[in-house]
Amino acid sequence: MPKTISTLEQLVQIRARTVKDLSGKLSSQKQMCQRYENNIQALNNLAVTPASPGNTHAAMMTNQAQYKKNIQRIINWQKQEQALADMKMQEIQQNLLHEARRERGYQLVLEQRRDKFADEATRKEQKTTDAMSTQSWMRRQRQR
Template sequence: MSKMISTLEQLRQLRNRAVQDISGKLSSQKQLCQRYERNIAALTELSAGVPLLQGSSALLMNNQSGYKKNLQRVIEWQRQEQALADIQAKQLQADLVHEARREKSVELVLEQRRDFVARERERQAQKVTDAISTQCWLRRQAATR
């Protein structure tokens, strides 16, 4: 019995570690998603802040146009990366829920097994107590005859 309990305890510890690992990965992934959001906001602000200079030379206007175009490309790339990071975060969240359920099920089995062992010990102790009580009663009966 105790071997089964120790095995279940080890399994519970493994499940707990898996939950903690996934939780850490999810936290990192959420930070990455937030970083992408901040990057997109900063790049959008930077792109909007480029003034269109009227009456400037064609070369300057061409440079500004190229700069804005490159910024828009980087913004789009960051949005794609953010979308992928969001998908991965959702997958990690689902994995976390799955692992937490597995951990909880092992924990419940472990608790049931511990309760069963405790009840068996109590039952054995009660049998010993009953046997001793019976012997005492029989001795008293024999002594009174």
């Protein structure tokens, strides 16, 4: 087997490994984005929890207002983190698509080279068979 085929096989393996690694990163990033979404939903639920109807003391109302303000600050922070995570996920998706295309390109070139090598081997084998057949035919013609 020619050296170019073995080199292409190595390149395909490297590209496949890269695609697999990026797929893992994308999966992890999707999970992170989902965690942010879950956090935001849970925090929103905390922020809208109604106050007890009987507790209308000023101190209690101030405490609840401060609590909601802090929860809202955390929600905003989580939304920022989620936006950054979404951007990173999109970047990973683009990289994955690019690497998958590169891998497929190398696979196609490898398949073409293998086919070409097999065709050349078949042609060479056919020439050898034809030469042997010709020699055999010539011997039979001489013997007559």
